[in-house]
Amino acid sequence: MHRSDPDRLRFADPSSTGLPLWVVAPGEWPADLPAGARTHAEACGFTGKAGQTCLLPGGVEGGLAGALFGWGAPGPRTDAAPRERFPLARAVDTLPLGTTWRLAAIPTGVDQGIASLGWLLGLYRFDRYTKPAEGPARAAPICPEGVDRARIEALAAGEALSRDLINTPASDLGPAELEAAARTLAERCGxxxxVTTGGDLLAANLPMIHAVGRAAASDRAPRLIxxxxxxxxxRVTLVGKGVCFDTGGLDIKPPSAMGLMKKDMGGAAAVLGLAQMLADLGLTKDIQLRVLIPAVENAIAGDAMRPGDILTSRKGLTVEVNNTDAEGRLVLADALALAAEEAPDWLISMATLTGAARVALGPDLPPMFCDDDDAAAVLLAAGRAAADPIWRMPFWEPYEAMIEPGIADLDNAPSGGFAGAITAALFLRRFTEGAARYAHFDIYGWQPASAPGRPKGGVQQGARAILTALPELLAGSRG
Known part of the structure; x- marks a missing residue:
């Protein structure tokens, strides 16, 4: 089984000769179509409907002169999110294999950069465990003129890294392998x-990371990367939840809930993908970027933490463990406390943290928590611009009492079932004192059904929004 290469999503050599692809919206026929192309397309029933493809014949000797691809009509609200994030990704599977294509035209108002990113992401396949396909391969497109090729390729590579990590089963991606992925990224980026691991976590005053991961096998020992x-x-510090598999601990999950728990390190995958994008685009030279990943397996053994245990965190706050399946906030808390000691200008956590976030917003729209109204507005706008939507939810102060059990400073799993995403975010915020600004992203990290450019499986969420917003977020911190 080969190791996936996140850099495989690249445009074709710009000197390549590609066939033209005209992207057509209903009623908008490009002016430079070859003679007879529109008549041929209309005779074939092509109208520009989303995903339609019409191949254009290449004369008496056969072959192709190009193709038309339907973009579809806009919805009734121009300010609404599109139903499909990357419509052009459909072209990867509908155009002939083995042929290089170039974008000849695209409908007015469409962002060519986002469209091109979708085209590249349409090439993504997680094929680590499958035999290579026989026959012609899907050919990479030529980067359209005027599009920042390096940026789009960096975004695609970062996304591929996150997806590959999430898609890899826990048998091949435990804390040690996640550490290896981080070391590979570090070597790439200088x-x-x-890494602090095993019992040394206690000496380093990271007791909750140790408590969550201590029941795992010795070769899957907990660690802080x-x-x-x-x-x-x-200073920008990213903290990503790296629970490489979550059984739920002694509060064991039912099989229906455990099946996707290889993805519980999706926060770690997201921050590693984001860090790679920042480095590849040369943006890390202007910031002090730090990435912290508490990497654990929440396993079951004789020394597993128990419901009712009270843990003392790095920050000194005590935490009553009322559910061993609410372990992500425990490992994040120690990492956030460590990060906050350096007083970063921005502290950002990303985690597959709560089912409550999915109940509220579904799998495709991760909530973001931030106390700074202006910064939150920048992040939301950046998410829309980068085709990486997020939605703001509140640090609702009246719910603080819900995470205060009385027997300890904090409760890791308040009873009642209300506002689970908010109470988890409030719990994490207790450990960020010292950071100038803090934002938390409660991502899902998984695409439950295939969509153009987003096959079923692991997916990166929030990273492009942060990348796009970061220059404006940091503008007041420079100098």
Missing amino acids: ATVE DLRFPGSGP
Whole structure:
């Protein structure tokens, strides 16, 4: 089984000769179509409906002169999110294999960069465990003129890294393998790595990371992975939940809930993909980027933490463990407390944290929590612009009492079932004192049904929104 290469999503050599692809919206026929192309398309029933493809014949000797691809009509609200994030990704599976294509025209108002990113992401396949396909391969497109090729390829590579990590089963991606992935990224980007593992976590005052992961097998020992990237400027620290598999601990999950728990390290995958994008685009030189990943397996053994245990965190706050399946916030809390000690300008956590977030917003729209109204508005706008939508939810102060059990400072799993995503975010915020600004992303990290450019499986969420927003978020921190 080969190791996936996140850099496989690249445009074709710009010197390649590609066949033209005209992307057509209903009623908008490009002016430069070959003679007879429109008549041929209309005779074939092509109207520009989303996903329609019409191949254009290449004369008496056969072959192709190009193709038309339907973009579809806009919805009734121009400000609404499109039903399909990457419509052009459909072309990857509808156009002939083995042929290189170039974008000849695209409907007015369509962002060519986002369309091109979708075209590249349409090439993504997680094929680590399958035999190579026989026959012609899907050919990469030529980057359209005027599109920042390096940026789009960096975004695609970062997305591929996150997807590959999430898609890999826990048998091949435990805490040690997640550490190896971080070391590979560090080597690529010139970053340094420090790892604290096993019983040394206690000596390093990271007791909750140790408590969650101590029941795992010795070769899957818990650890904190700490990456620092070369650069100067505002401090930006990313913290990603790295629970490589979650049984639920002694509060064991039912089989129906355990089936997707290889993806419980989706926050770690997201911050590693984001860090790679920042480094590949040369943006890390202007910030002090740090990435912290508490990597554990929440296993069941004689020394597993128990319901009712009270843990003392790095920050000194005590936590009553009322559900061992609410372990993600425990490992994040120690990592956030460590991060906050450096007083970063921005502290951002990303985690597959709560089912409540999915009940509220579904799998495709992750909630974001941020106290700064202006910064939240920047993040929301960036998510829309980057085809990486997020939705703001509140740190609702009146719910603080719900995470205060009385017997300890904090409760990791308040009873009642109300506002689970908010109470989890409030819990994490208790450990961020010292950071100038804090944002938390409660992502799902999984595409439950295939969509164009987003096959069923692991998916990156929130990273492009943060990448796009970061220059404006940091503008006031420079100098």
